[in-house]
Amino acid sequence: MAISAATKAATDALAVNHAPTSVNAQEVHRWLQSFTWDFEKNRTKYPTKYKMANDTKEQFKLIAKEYARMESVKDERQFGSLQDVLARVDAAKRVHPKWNETMKVVSNFLEVGEYNAIAATGMLWDSATAPEQKNGYLAQTLDEIRHTNQCGYVNYYFAKNGQDPAGHNDARRTRTIGPLWKGMKRVFSDGFISGDAVECSINLQLVGEACFTNPLIVAVTEWAAANGDEITPTVFLSIETDELRHMANGYQTVVSIANDEAASKYLNTDLNNAFWTQQKYFTPVLGMAFEYGSHFKVEPWVKTWNRWVYEDWGGIWIGRLGKYGVESPASLRDAKKDAYWAHHDLFLLAYALWPTGFFRLTLPTAEEAEWFEANYPGWQENYGKIYDEWRARGCEDPNSGFIPLMWFIENNHPIYIDRVSQVPFCPSLCKGASTLRVHEWNGKMHSFSDDWGERMWLSEPERYECQNMFEQYEGRELSEVIAELHGVRSDGKTLIAQPHTSKDGKLWTLDDIKKLNCVFADPLKSIKAGDR
Amino acid sequence: MSKSSNSYGAGIMGKTGKAFHDEYFAEENQVVHESNEVVLVLKKSDEINVIVDEYLLGDHADDNKTLVIEDRSGYWWLKATGKIEVDCAEVAELLGKNFSVYDFLVDVSSTIGRAYTLGDTFTITSELMGLDTKLKDLQS
Numbered sequence: 001m002a003i004s005a006a007t008k009a010a011t012d013a014l015a016v017n018h019a020p021t022s023v024n025a026q027e028v029h030r031w032l033q034s035f036t037w038d039f040e041k042n043r044t045k046y047p048t049k050y051k052m053a054n055d056t057k058e059q060f061k062l063i064a065k066e067y068a069r070m071e072s073v074k075d076e077r078q079f080g081s082l083q084d085v086l087a088r089v090d091a092a093k094r095v096h097p098k099w100n101e102t103m104k105v106v107s108n109f110l111e112v113g114e115y116n117a118i119a120a121t122g123m124l125w126d127s128a129t130a131p132e133q134k135n136g137y138l139a140q141t142l143d144e145i146r147h148t149n150q151c152g153y154v155n156y157y158f159a160k161n162g163q164d165p166a167g168h169n170d171a172r173r174t175r176t177i178g179p180l181w182k183g184m185k186r187v188f189s190d191g192f193i194s195g196d197a198v199e200c201s202i203n204l205q206l207v208g209e210a211c212f213t214n215p216l217i218v219a220v221t222e223w224a225a226a227n228g229d230e231i232t233p234t235v236f237l238s239i240e241t242d243e244l245r246h247m248a249n250g251y252q253t254v255v256s257i258a259n260d261e262a263a264s265k266y267l268n269t270d271l272n273n274a275f276w277t278q279q280k281y282f283t284p285v286l287g288m289a290f291e292y293g294s295h296f297k298v299e300p301w302v303k304t305w306n307r308w309v310y311e312d313w314g315g316i317w318i319g320r321l322g323k324y325g326v327e328s329p330a331s332l333r334d335a336k337k338d339a340y341w342a343h344h345d346l347f348l349l350a351y352a353l354w355p356t357g358f359f360r361l362t363l364p365t366a367e368e369a370e371w372f373e374a375n376y377p378g379w380q381e382n383y384g385k386i387y388d389e390w391r392a393r394g395c396e397d398p399n400s401g402f403i404p405l406m407w408f409i410e411n412n413h414p415i416y417i418d419r420v421s422q423v424p425f426c427p428s429l430c431k432g433a434s435t436l437r438v439h440e441w442n443g444k445m446h447s448f449s450d451d452w453g454e455r456m457w458l459s460e461p462e463r464y465e466c467q468n469m470f471e472q473y474e475g476r477e478l479s480e481v482i483a484e485l486h487g488v489r490s491d492g493k494t495l496i497a498q499p500h501t502s503k504d505g506k507l508w509t510l511d512d513i514k515k516l517n518c519v520f521a522d523p524l525k526s527i528k529a530g531d532r
Numbered sequence: 533m534s535k536s537s538n539s540y541g542a543g544i545m546g547k548t549g550k551a552f553h554d555e556y557f558a559e560e561n562q563v564v565h566e567s568n569e570v571v572l573v574l575k576k577s578d579e580i581n582v583i584v585d586e587y588l589l590g591d592h593a594d595d596n597k598t599l600v601i602e603d604r605s606g607y608w609w610l611k612a613t614g615k616i617e618v619d620c621a622e623v624a625e626l627l628g629k630n631f632s633v634y635d636f637l638v639d640v641s642s643t644i645g646r647a648y649t650l651g652d653t654f655t656i657t658s659e660l661m662g663l664d665t666k667l668k669d670l671q672s
Contacts, residue, residue, distance in 0.1 A: 024670075025632070025634060026649070026650070026651055026669075026670040027670060029669070029670070030669045030670050033669065056662065057662055057667040059646070059647060059648035059649070059661065059662075059667060060637065060647075060648065060649050061649055061650075061669075061670075066632075066634040069634065070634050070635075070637055070638050073635075073638050074638055077577070077638075210644075213642070214573075214642055214644070218573055218607065218641060218642050221605065221606045221607065222604050222605045222606070225605040225606055226605070230606075233605070233606035233607075234606075237575040237606055237607055237641050238575070240573070240575075240641040240642050241575060241637065241638060241639060241640055241641050243641075243642060244637075244640055244641070244642055244643040244647060247642075247643060247644075248643075248646070248647060248648075251646065251662075252662060255662040255663055258663060300552075302552075302556065303545055303552070306544065306545070306556060307540075307545060310561075310564070311567065312567075312569075312571055312644045313644065314564030314565070315564055315565055315566060315567030315569070316567045316569060316570065316571065316644045316645055316658070317644065318564050319564045319565055319566035319567055320566055320567070320568075320658065320660060321660070322566055324660075324663065328563040328564040329564075332562060332563060332564065333562040336556065336557070336561075336562065337557075340553070340556065340557075374548065374549055375548065375549065375552075377549055377550050377553060
């Protein structure tokens with residue numbers, strides 16, 4: 001059949017110059033630059049005291065097609081592993097029982113962080129004016145949605161396939177009982193999404209992600225694997241493959257304000273506040289999860305912290321920015337003290353308050369006590385002997401009529417909650433960087449554990465009004481609060497939380513707790529402003 | 533174990549008990565010290581294991597003698613002074629299949645330093661990209 005001259009011309013041309021079947025993604029990225037969208041005069045709902053530059057770059061040159069392809073491959077690999085080989089080898093049942101409990105805390109809390117990061121990066125997208133910077137934030141928003149689902153899936157997988165699902169399933173229903181959720185929400189929620197947009201970026205990206213996701217999401221996989229858990233490395237290392245772009249976003253946020261006059265006025269204060277806010281919770285909680293929530297130890301937590309936080313984040317991120325006026329955080333000395341001791345302080349309180357949790361805790365064994373003393377000289381004298389006493393009083397057994405909270409009351413060691421971080425502390429026992437200070441404001445008493453939080457509160461007291469559990473449940477009996485706030489298993493009487501992970505040990509019920517007649521009392525009622 | 537100052541257990545990290553305590557709390561270690569190192573975390577996978585064994589420790593072992601690579605269970609931990617670079621066009625030759633820089637990013641789990649892509653190359657550097665050094669676009 002004859003063809004037209006035009007068709008023939010086109011056919012001949014294509015025979016010599018083949019039509020492209022694909023285009024290099026970075027050529028597309030360069031081509032997109034020619035659109036030169038002008039966001040410079042855009043108004044934002046989320047203003048910042050800094051002026052973000054309009055020419056900031058996104059370091060990985062993402063385009064939508066390659067982004068979607070990358071994430072699709074990641075999910076195929078991750079879910080392929082979970083639903084195929086890890087299901088076949090019964091991986092969830094091979095996890096050490098202590099570590100199974102630790103993942104109830106780690107994955108549930110990380111899920112909340114990821115969820116709030118969706119809003120945080122959406123806010124930053126709105127605030128930024130550079131097209132490439134917006135592109136980086138937008139990809140991060142999508143990443144955070146993925147991560148929220150991944151963390152939820154970890155708990156679903158453990159609950160469905162593993163051992164003792166209580167706490168993996170629906171942990172949020174217990175969120176108002178104990179103090180750990182509130183501290184986590186201060187770091188992961190308030191810290192990421194409240195206040196100045198750039199300050200939120202510093203909290204989320206420059207400190208939360210560039211600093212603390214390395215122990216939280218990378219180092220945790222080594223502890224998990226050592227304790228028989230291959231589920232967590234499969235998911236968390238995949239989450240972290242997005243985090244490097246988030247760290248770059250945080251760095252580029254600093255690049256975008258580096259030449260702004262406001263940076264010389266505010267950046268070091270904002271960085272120090274963000275560092276202290278994040279470390280105040282991450283440092284003790286992660287250290288506790290790793291060392292007290294594992295059977296097989298990888299290395300002392302303080303070494304993990306020293307590597308990822310002090311040497312690498314401090315030296316490689318913050319140290320290198322010194323010539324642009326970025327200073328070593330003023331709170332670093334106290335943070336280092338916390339990295340050595342605060343997780344021991346926190347475990348002492350967490351074990352004392354175990355009925356208010358949604359996970360099971362275990363006292364250190366004699367072998368573990370030796371490990372602690374070898375790595376933290378002085379541990380036995382400060383903590384070990386207290387655990388020996390609690391064990392001798394039968395703290396694991398419901399028939400003992402004893403929970404360690406009673407020991408604190410008997411020995412006059414009051415427990416306070418830091419108003420800013422919501423982290424509990426016991427001034428008469430702690431060795432971390434916590435000391436009591438009290439203020440009265442707006443008809444209410446407020447306790448604080450450190451200079452840095454106290455300083456933040458003094459400049460914005462209205463920001464930190466969250467009630468703590470002693471205020472919230474003052475005068476109420478413990479088992480009544482646990483029952484009302486869903487701290488029991490599906491039988492309606494056995495507590496989700498338990499003070500042991502032994503298969504043969506008896507489980508505590510509401511009746512066992514009721515017999516103790518523990519009543520919440522606010523320690524601030526008996527002291528006055530100015531007390532230290 | 534590697535004796536390089538970049539290795540996982542180098543310096544204070546090789547100390548224990550009181551010796552670690554004393555150096556950790558020493559006055560000079562209460563502020564951050566600028567570091568010219570970079571750290572890369574690569575999630576283990578079929579392709580990444582080849583890149584580690586045959587590219588970084590193989591043909592390109594002489595590119596940066598300060599590079600240390602350690603096996604940390606689910607991931608490879610890399611630390612070097614200055615920079616680490618991976619040319620994904622060359623990796624594609626090794627793997628015998630298409631492998632772009634975005635395929636490489638599928639298994640890059642963490643970066644401490646300034647990481648970026650240009651064409652087929654992934655780079656992590658101690659340079660302050662965007663401040664001291666301009667980030668480039670692909671040239672036609």
